[in-house]
Amino acid sequence: MTAEHPEQAETADVAIVGAGPAGLTAAACLRRLTGARVVVIDREAEPGGIPRHAHHQGFGLRDLRASLTGPEYAKRLADRADRAGAVIRSRAQATGWSPDGALELTSPAGRTELLARAVVLATGCRERPRSARLVAGSRPDGVMTTGTLQQLVYLAKRSPGRRAVVVGAEHVSFSALATLEHGGARAVAMVTELPRHQSFALFRLGASLRYRTPLLTGTAITAIHGRPRVQAVELTELATGATRTLECDTVVFTAGWVPDHELAVLGGLTLDPATRGPRVDGGLRTARSGLFAAGNVVHPAETADVAALAGRHVAATVQAALEDRAPWPAAAAPLICEAPLHWVAPSAVSPGPLAGPPRGRYLLRAHRELIDAGVEMVQDGRALGRHRAVRVTAGRSTALPAAVTARADPDGGAISVRVVSARCRR
């Protein structure tokens, strides 16, 4: 709070940053559980987050037990939070923290501060753009991420191009195929460096039948050519090093998710180097007392309903903190994946009640596909538990039951998560 502008200082019990599925669900649940004053800050013009511009069906399966389109789902979540009595503030961006721990906000209403007893970071994630992937070549128009593509086609009603190459083969990549078709563009290839796609077999089948888009596995995009518009991409087959040129006017970089972690870093949190999101325990508590993180800022990226359920989960720990029922964990043992495992979320184990992960499971990813994998947790040379997973892969999580960390010592050293046996699909 600034003494010079006392009229600009605002207080709340809970400030939630981000009105996507995690933030809106946390807000609605907190209002139902408590009488707390809950303010949700969102920088977009409308609440709802990423689903606002994802027009395919299938949103809300796990949390609402319904199958909705993205915009329907976004509206449903925003309405629920609103009806529950949460204050949703759109066009407001939290740009940093004041020295006394208030959020600094910019909105058309002014430059203000919001001081809350609990803050939940529900800032979500975004796709790494071409530059962050260090793809060489010219910098023409027509290179975008799925996020930009969806906004272009569904919000701005503009044409993305005519011939597109989709980089990546996760769920979102198949969603990009549908968006391209809706926008009148043909996807001439889907490219992944991995040996197979990482989505549902049905999506893959649908893509080849409906859009006739070939899936090029084990292939990297190594250069983009053209100016002022994309004219072609250079593709390299990883096994042989053979390159070829494919003509196109649009390149869509999909997946490659990175959490929107700026506020977490500015708030003094250290990132989990594997997820690049803030490290949280099962209760979604960060290392800083009163600061929580939930949704895809923690696990980049899960489907919207999984993020929403993380919002429901964090509401319970926030409630406990508001009611002084659970002391902030003094210690938490980090979970650290060993290659070829990539990341696990949440990635810290703390003591006490409310320390179990959302949905009773940890989410596990690998750099490449592992079949029939024995996953072991080891702390200070002591095996804590083992789990056999049918499959662990990239782009799609495998559940590890919460019990695997039941014997962990929160005051002990880092917990290593490793594969002790697996078959590797080539």
Added chain:
Amino acid sequence: MAGRERAMPARETDYDVAVIGAGDVGAAVARELARFELRIALIDRGDVGAGTSKANTALLHTGFDSKPGTHEARLVARGHALLQAYAAEVGIPIERTGALLVAWDETQLARFDAIEDNARACGHHGLRRVDAEELHRREPRLGPGARGALEVADEYIICPFTPPLAYATQAVLAGAHLRRGEAVTGLQPLPGGGWRVSTARANAARANAARANAGAGAAPDAGELTATWVINAAGLRSDEVHRMAGRDGFTVTPRRGELIVFDKLSRPLVNHIILPVPTAKTKGVLIAPTVFGNVMLGPTADDIDDKTSTSSTADGLARLRAAGRRLMPALLEHDVTAVYAGLRAATEHADYSLEVDGDARYACAGGVRSTGLTASMAIAEWMRDQLGDAGLELTERPVGLPAITMPNLGEAFPRPYGDAERIAADPAYGEIVCFCERVTRGEIRDAARSPIAPSDLDGLRRRTRALMGRCQGFFCGAHVAELMAAPERTP
């Protein structure tokens, strides 16, 4: 546009001076000449500052490493003082970080004497030796093995985009005609003296610039104008324009410099400009903060033959990362926000190619390399004096150059999103459109209403920073494109 509407006296030629090239040098020359009663055309195939001027290392050099006795050494030293003062006057973001020239082995350490001698010969006496202990204290993230450094305290980081726009804005407000989207295709001497300048619209992308320039109607595909004097400031194409004027003497070989820009979260890693010990060909790969709050790694230096090839290469990026891994391993752990490749207008000569010919009424400021941003105002001053000596009538206009304030793009100065009073007075400054760079709708609107409005998204990027952040348009790309397609031009 104010300049376009000014009534001009009828004379034999359309213009007294045609400046070819609206980069750092051409725009600075146009601005300097706009002080006088002259009819000026500033011609560019694209936008202001969109050629070699847009992708440089964004440093205000002292010139301690220049070759003594050259135009470059003198003009960089003079330009350093001029641009520093000008930056304060018109609001160009600039920060005095100072530079540390780091030696990584005995051989490089041994070169410090020669570097100091060279600096003294160029008039710089302020270099200071820094031992390894002090170096690591002041740059704790520097990689292991640094042996010591030379401190050059007067090196600055500067916004590379604002200077040419500021120069051109002042020139236009003082009455110069800015002719964007016109590529010069030929120069013919007129019988009575002066030049006929033939132009063409370069391509469709350039046409947008021409339309924005003209306000509404489309410019013709080919055109011509006449001018008493022609000043060649065509950067990468300065050799081609030189030959159009019937001259020879230098050839531009584009030297490509690739740069990696790291995420803003890396900014606390670096305190100074970290320079390597230079070689004959290049100043080498450096690490520097940017005024936008990023950290930059680069540039490479590769001679190529295509003046349009601003592509980055897998090999160049790999070399930069290898160099960066040694200089500052922690930097490489950060995400990359952008990759650029710029072309420097290098020639076979170790100096700029400067010339003023009073008989032909032709002047040239060609072959101006990466130091051009620093030297630009000094080149303009030199050009003014030479033109005066060569017979160009320089009558000062009764009112000086109009005062301007450029929009601030730098993190070290207040930006609209954080300015409570500005937002209270105009809520458009509280509406953040580009979340990563915190660019507001008010700033995008201001750019559209500015004397030199952007004609494409790249132009908007250089004027506002919109889309230049870590998401590269994931969140705001479509919104910014809409604002660009339907700009809020009228108040």
